[in-house]
Amino acid sequence: MPSANNISQNSKALLLSSFFNDTEKLSxxxxxxxxxxxxxxxxxxxxxxxxxxxxxxxxxxxxxxxSTVFQSDQARALRAEYLEKLQQNNERLQSIAAACGWTFLTVSIELDPREVLGLCIEQLGMR
Incomplete structure (x- = not known):
């Protein structure tokens, strides 16, 4: 992540990621x-x-x-815990964004990139 000193004052920023492991850095x-x-x-x-x-x-x-990150013979048994952790992570991301006047969006990679770009432009107040 770039240092704050390397970002122009009063500019707009769009940070894209899965954010599965980035919440500490983001905060x-x-x-x-x-x-x-x-x-x-x-x-x-x-x-x-x-x-x-x-x-x-x-x-x-x-x-x-x-390389293998994780494997299981009981994937269905992991679903509820996974979804709960995803929800907790998203709440943390929402909190980080809101505390700074930023916005947080989750999109599916399957969406049309033009639609996603339009959402971002709208969220950044560039329309």
């Missing part, structure tokens, strides 16, 4: 950006499967390099 950096008058939007981009966790039976999750 440190976003307030520093806001102190410089930067307004912004945290845009969480997830797949439909990450949003709904439709898995059952044996499942193996891999990272972008192909």
């Amino acid at each position: 440190e950096y976003v307030p520093k950006y806001a102190e410089r008058g930067v307004t912004g939007c945290l845009l969480q981009v997830l797949t439909k499967d990450e949003i709904t966790f439709p898995f059952s039976g044996r499942v193996k999750f891999e990272n972008a390099t192909g």
Whole structure:
């Protein structure tokens, strides 16, 4: 994440991520950006499967390099806990954004990118 000193004062920022592991950094950096008058939007981009966790039976999750991150023979049993943790993470992200006057959006990667861009422009007050 860029240092607040490297972002122009009173500018607009759009941070895109799954934000699965970024909440601590965000809670440190976003307030520093806001102190410089930067307004912004945290845009969480997830797949439909990450949003709904439709898995059952044996499942193996891999990272972008192909190494196994997690596997289970009981994926359906993990669904409720996963969705609860996703909800808690999203509440934390919403809290970070709101405390600084920013907005938080979650979108599915399956959405038309033009629609997502329109949402971001609207949230950043650029229309």
